[in-house]
Amino acid sequence: MHRPYHPYHPYRLYRSRPFRLAACAAALALSAACTTADGKDAPATDGADSVRAPKADAVFDYQLGGPYAPDDAVQAVSRDRSAEPAKGLYNVCYVNAFQTQPGDAITWWKKKHPDLLLKDDGGSLVVDDDWEEPLLDISTSAKRRELMDVVGPWIDGCAKSGFDAVEPDNLDSYERSDDLLKPEHAAAFAKLLAERAHSRGLAIAQKNTTDLLPERGRIGFDFAVVEECAAYKECGDFADAYDDKVFAVEYTRKDYGNACDAWGSRLSITLRDRDVSPKGAKGYVFAQC
Template sequence: MLCALVSLTATACSGGGPADEPSAGAPAGTPEPWRPEPGLDWQWQLNGTLDPDVDVPVYDIDGFDHGADVVEALHGRGVRVICYINVGAWEDWRPDAADFPEELRGRGNGWEGERWLDIRERDVLRPLLAERFDMCAEKGFDAVEPDLVDGYLNDTGFPLTADDQLAYNRMVAELARERGLSVGLKNDLDQIPELLDDFDFAVNEECAAFGECARLRPFIEAGKAVFHVEYELAAEEFCAETTALGLSSLVKRWDLDAWREAC
C-alpha cells in the first residue's frame, strides 16, 4: 500500500543512530545491521506532513519522499528509521518509474497508479531494486520495509509460484543486507518458516482481523520484532492478544497519516 507523501523540512541534527560493530564476515566499513527486538514501540507514517515528535524508538517512513536531513534529525534523538520501498509493484509516480520495462508491469493491485511486477525477472529487477536500496543506505536509514512481497497469492497477471516468491524475497533480503540494512518481511505469513532466517523483523497488517497473529510467533521466538497494525479493529479488540504474543501493535487509519493509537 502506498500513498503520496509530503516531505518534512527538518534541520539536520548532529549524530546518528547508535553505532554497531561490523560483523566478522562483512566487508570493511559495513556496519552490523540493526536487529530490532520484540516489544519496541513504533510509528508508521506514509502520508501527510511527517510528525517528527512521536515519542517512540522506531519510525517507518517512505524512502523516496524523505531526505537524509529527516533521517539524521530522527537519529539525533535516538530513533531508528525504516525505509519503506515498494518492491512488488510498479508505481507510476516514482522518479525511476520509466526504468521498469512495460512487459514486467502486470495487473493493477487496487491502489491507484500501481501494477504488480513480474518477480520472475529477477535479473532485470535486481539492479533497479539495488539503486533504491542504495538510496536508503545513502540517506542513512537503518532498515528497509520492502512492500508487496506476496504477489504469488494475488491476481498479478503472471503465473507466479511460491518458489518464485521465495527466490525473489531472498534476493530482496540479500540486497538490503549487502548495504548494511536490516530487512523486514511484510505480511507473507505462509512463507515465514522458509524466510525467518533471511529477515530481521516482520511488518504485518491486520493479523488480528484475520485471526492469524499466532503465525508470527516464530519471529518473536527468534528475538525479532513484529511491527503490527490494525485498521478496522479497536485497540480493545486485539491489544491483549497481540501484546501477550510480543507484537508491537498500533491502530492506524488506512491512509497511514500521523494519527496512531498504540497498545
C-alpha cells in the same frame, strides 16, 4: 472502499492495507536509481554482522503518509524511502518492490524496462485492479536480476540516508497475478532483496504474507511488519516466527483492542488511521500498546 484523492499523501489500501504512491515517481522519468542527491550507491558493508534488527515490543509509528515528529514514547518508525530518517530512533525504509505505481511511474517502466512488467498471454499488463498498479515480472532469475538493477539502488539509498532497515512491500503480489507468478518467485526475489539489504548493513522485514513464513530463514528476513494481524488472526504466527520482533499495525479500534489484549505483552501494537495521515492532518489517529 472509495477514498478521495489527497495531494500530500495519495496512499491507498489493498486488503485494507496502506501502500505508498511513490514520492519519487516523477524522478523515475529521469533516473532508474532515484536514490541520493549525488547519485552514488551506498558502500557495501561487512554484511550481516553489521545488521541491527529491532527490539521486540519497541513502540512503533507507521508514517507512510508523510513524516512528522514522533511522540516521545516512540522508539521506531517506518517512513517512505524519499523521507529522512527520524533522529535517534530505529528507522525502517519503505520500498514498493514487487509492483509499480500508477501515473508517471508506469510510463517510465514502459519506456525503460517494458520487459520487466508482467504481461498476460495476450501481451496486456497484469494489474492490481484495485489500485491500477502493474505487477513487476519476477518469474525468471534473469528478470529478477534485471529488476535488482532498479530496486537495488533504492535499497542503497535507504542505507545512505541512514535507515536501519528496509520494508519491501507487496511480497504477496503473486496472489494478484492470475497465476503467472508463484510464491517461489516472490521468495527468490525477496532473497535478492535481503542479500542487498544485508550487504548495505540494513535489516529487512517480511511484510505480511503468512504463506512465506516457512521460507523466512532461506530468504533472510530479520523481523516483520504486519498489517491487521489481529483482524486476520495472524499475530501468533508472526510472533512465533520472529521471536516477537514484529511491528503490528491495526486500523480499527476493535482490532487494536483485541491485539492489545492478546498480544500487547509480547508485540509492538500500533493503531493508525487507514490513510496513515501525518500528525495534524484530518483523520490522524495514533495509539500504541
